[in-house]
Amino acid sequence: MFDGLKDKLGSFTSDVEEDVDDEAQEAIEEDAAEADSAAPESGAQQTDAAPTEDAATADAPAADTDDASEEDDRGLTEKAKILATGKSIIDEEDLQDHLDDLELALLSSDVEMGVAGEILSGVEENLVGETRRRLSSTGNLVRDALRESLYDVISVGQFDFEQRIRAADKPVVIIFTGVNGVGKTTTIAKLSERLEGQGLSTVLANGDTYRAGANEQLQKHADNLDRTLISHEQGSDPAAVIYDAVEYAEANDTDVVLGDTAGRLHTSDDLMAQLEKIDRVIDPDMTIFVDEAVAGQDAVNRAREFDEAAEIDGAVLTKADADPQGGAAISIAHVTGKPILFLGTGQGYDDLERFDPEEVVDRLLDA
Template structure:
């Protein structure tokens, strides 16, 4: 999953390592070889100290002659002494010029992976702020510093708004009502069936309510899922009021001690004013505890744009991305939470009822960085 983006993030790490390799000062002669082969030897410490002392002496002499030449004109770039001192203590200084080309390549890689522009910019800014200047802690390699910066930058945008979904179900007043929205053909009805099974595995009962009264055959489709799972289905004839169907589902759940109502809605384009108005009515009449937006991970930038539009029509509480197992770019998974301020809660990973998983931002970041 997201193999394409993994490769591009790995390339960024290699690019930064390469761009900073020539900047690291090295002791002369035999001491250089000793340093590369034995970080614990006294010779390394002496050589590093000598390098720092030499640089300090050089800079001091320069300062005596011309203070203006001993410091950078803008006060931000590290001096020769600072670089040598950092190297002598095992620390790394990253300069703007070291990051310029790698960051450009990273930006192109993110955009090519369907990461939304503002999200890509946020990632780049976080990486730049984390890495410029002396590292905040001692590290063994530049690669580790890059990986730490990427980890923080990715988690910053991916983990937006996360909450414990099961805890909200457990603590919510029963029945908890969840309405699902999204465009046609993204797997919304199947996602409802999967979530019903996910809830059952954790001891929660559910009833399905078919608020998709617009599409011919919708009752039959969700009805097949209800039969296979042994769930009750609440439905009206085609053309009925979707809000009334879901409201009936809530009344059924109250009368039968059902924990959760899962309400389907008609697939709609975010440009369809009538259907979006219908969604607003459902939100107003039913007042669901949660509204979840469903789209395909492979839709990339389109999914991000649709999430924003649906959130504007009837505020969503989170998103479910289907076909995550087929997504090599990862753009939607990285972008949706940041642009909407609402978390991705589940990933659909196959066709079976058990093929749904809670979205784990930390695990995704580890996977993207090759640490799974």
């Protein structure tokens, strides 16, 4: 994942760093030249004779010159400090060409336009203004500026998924939603395996009562994992299925109910009404949006639309291992204000990776 975008970000950092080095060298040479011009001439002669009144008067401007020299020295020191902290190391005009290239790189990697703009603003602020050190420094000014900006965008809304489950009253009810064929059912099975591995018991519920074969698909996962599946016949009320699963969990001291729902578009009034009914009857603790990382900009748009139509609490991106760009992973949290929680990275039940913003940024920049 991210291979294509990594190359583009690497080109940006190396190009800007080259300009930064040039700017720094010019500043050093300029400061050295100013220091040389301010130094007293080596051939100046001194006399031991007592100064006359006229000579004393003539010496007065020399004192002013000394004061000016001290001020120049202080100015050079301040410049050195500014240079060392990375402030105004490269001017905005020179940076703009690189930012234009970075914007094109982000957009061509399926990063949403508004998110790309946010990243550019952050990079510019971190390079030409005072940096905001929220991550450990790599010692590379440009790379650190880009890391800070990417992190601010990617980390929106993050929370500890398992910790929230542990802290909540049991059973915790989690509903999964999204369009058809993006891997909701497999994601439910993977998450069940992850939670069980952490000592949290789970029950599966098939609220996808309209798709032929949905019961059989989820039942196969339940059998493979030795889990209980609550299901009704095709065409039943999805809210009733989830309700029965909650009752089962309460009666059997099960920690988490994982409820599948029918794939839908946000414009499907009947199916969106089902979600509203589930929300009204069950009042789930979380609603998780699932989509494919490889869907890129389409996944970003759908995440926004689903959040507007039926508020989500977070997202899971499947097929992340097949996504060379990573635009959806960078964009969804910022667009919805809700975090990406996990990445699906394969077909196995253990192929579910916790989404860690700092690790993602480091992976993007090979930090």
